[in-house]
Amino acid sequence: xxxxxxxxxxxSVTTIGDGAFDGCSSLTSIVxxxSVTSIGHYAFAGCSALxxxxxxxSVTSIRDHAFDGCCKLASFVYxxSVTSIGxxxxxxxxSLASLExxxSVTSIGNFAFYGCSSLTSIAxxxSVTSIGxxxxxxxxSLASLExxxSVTSIGNGAFNxxxSLASLExxxSVTSIGxxxxxxxxxxxxxxxxxxTTATGVTQSNARELNKIPIDQNTRVWAPDAVIAELKGPYxxxxxxxxxxxxxxxxxxxxxxxxxxxxxxxxDPETDAAEKRVLKNSRKWMVWTVKHIAxxxxxxxxxxxxxxxxxxxxx
Numbered sequence: 086x087x088x089x090x091x092x093x094x095x096x097s098v099t100t101i102g103d104g105a106f107d108g109c110s111s112l113t114s115i116v117x118x119x120s121v122t123s124i125g126h127y128a129f130a131g132c133s134a135l136x137x138x139x140x141x142x143s144v145t146s147i148r149d150h151a152f153d154g155c156c157k158l159a160s161f162v163y164x165x166s167v168t169s170i171g172x173x174x175x176x177x178x179x180s181l182a183s184l185e186x187x188x189s190v191t192s193i194g195n196f197a198f199y200g201c202s203s204l205t206s207i208a209x210x211x212s213v214t215s216i217g218x219x220x221x222x223x224x225x226s227l228a229s230l231e232x233x234x235s236v237t238s239i240g241n242g243a244f245n246x247x248x249s250l251a252s253l254e255x256x257x258s259v260t261s262i263g264x265x266x267x268x269x270x271x272x273x274x275x276x277x278x279x280x281x282t283t284a285t286g287v288t289q290s291n292a293r294e295l296n297k298i299p300i301d302q303n304t305r306v307w308a309p310d311a312v313i314a315e316l317k318g319p320y321x322x323x324x325x326x327x328x329x330x331x332x333x334x335x336x337x338x339x340x341x342x343x344x345x346x347x348x349x350x351x352x353d354p355e356t357d358a359a360e361k362r363v364l365k366n367s368r369k370w371m372v373w374t375v376k377h378i379a380x381x382x383x384x385x386x387x388x389x390x391x392x393x394x395x396x397x398x399x400x
Contacts, residue, residue, distance in 0.1 A: 090134070096120045101128045103148070110134055119143045124151050133157060140164050149173055149194065156180055159203075165189050170197045172217065179203060188212045193220045195240065202226055205249075211235045216243050218263060225249060228272075234258045239266050248272060 088111035094101070096118040103125035106112060114137040115129075123146040129135060130153040138155075140147070142164045149171040152158060156179045163170070165187040172194035175181055182203045186193075188210040195217035198204060206229040209216075213233060218240035221227060228249040232239075234256040241263030244250060252275035255262070267273060323329045 091115070094118055094121065099123075101125055103127060104130070107131055113137065117141055117144075122146070124148060126150055127153060130154050142166050147171055147174065150176065153177060160184065163187050163190065168192075170194055172196055173199065175201055177201075186210055186213075191215075193217055195219060196222070198224055200224075206230070209233055209236070214238075216240055218242060219245060222246050232256055232259070237261070239263060241265060242268065245269055251275065253277070 090111050090113045092106075092112060092114075093116040097120065098118065099120055099122055101117070101121060101124045104127045105125065106115070106129050107127045108131040109129075110131065110133045112129075112132045113134050115135070117138075117140060119141040120143065121141065122143055124140075124144060126148040127150045128148070129138070130150055132152075133154060133156050135152075135155045136157045136159060138152075138158060138161065140161075140163070143166065144164050145166045145168075147163075147167055147170075150173040151171060152161075153173050153176045155175070156177060158175075158178050159180045160183045161175070161181065162185045166189065167187070168189050169192045170186070170190055173196040174194065175184070176196050176199045178198075179200060179202045181198075181201045182205060184198075184204070184207060186207070186209060189212065190210060191212050192215045193209070193213060197217060197220045198207075199219050199221075200223045201221075202223065202225045204221075204224050205226050207221075207227070209230075209232060211233040212235060214235055215238045216232075216236060219242040220240060221230075221244050222242050223246040224244075225246060225248045227244075227247045228251060230244075230247075230250060230253060232253070232255060235258065236256060237258055238261040239255075239259060242265045243263060244253075244267050245265050246269045247267075248269060248271050250270050251272050253267070253273060254277035267276075320329065
């Protein structure tokens with residue numbers, strides 16, 4: 086019996102059903118026509134020899150585990166017509182080195198990229214609001230990642246086992262971080278946790294969620310004092326940012342208003358003057374330095390800076 090290696094789907098087909106090519110281990114390439122609008126569950130699961138695949142822009146739905154186990158699939162371009170990446174969509178695609186997620190996608194499903202060990206970087210568009218459970222778990226080569234400010238929730242084990250991830254900034258939009266979200270991230274040396282502001286303007290530490298993040302002993306952390314007090318591991322002995330030994334601190338920056346808030350929040354006139362741990366001994370001068378950085382970025386009006394100076398001046 087001859088094994089089929091290439092398939093061209095006729096233009097009369099509009100749907101690729103559940104498990105249509107499941108287990109076709111000799112299939113190396115397939116051409117999907119623009120007549121197709123949906124790809125079913127496990128449609129190409131187990132196509133372990135598949136190296137080439139182009140999805141037409143006519144496709145609006147790709148169901149869960151559609152490409153699960155396509156271990157030779159090296160690249161993939163999602164069509165801009167798709168709004169979500171299904172659960173387990175690329176689970177076990179160990180050769181997947183690059184993937185483009187269009188701005189139409191709003192959610193990344195559970196186990197979506199689980200075990201994509203060749204994936205070195207991925208750009209999550211600002212349209213995404215949620216990252217599912219174990220979505221990037223065991224992406225051991227993932228070294229670069231930027232979570233957009235549109236994301237509000239990060240699922241359980243979302244980045245579990247991302248052993249090459251060196252730094253990560255959690256945006257202030259995130260209100261929920263699941264258990265073991267960053268477990269076994271042994272290379273994570275810089276973790277940025279901004280304050281979280283509610284719709285009513287009340288700033289919260291979200292410590293109950295953030296303390297689920299296992300912190301490595303070499304990780305430098307940037308977070309409000311309330312979060313520091315809740316973090317486990319090497320930070321349990323400290324109650325405030327000022328108490329943490331200098332090598333374990335992540336230097337704050339002022340590229341966003343959240344950054345400015347954090348820098349000001351940590352600065353205490355008495356301890357700053359004694360420790361000389363800011364650019365100037367005076368909190369007033371520290372704010373002046375941040376103000377000029379912020380002005381260049383046009384992130385805060387001058388009138389508000391005048392109020393800030395009035396509030397923090399102590400000499």
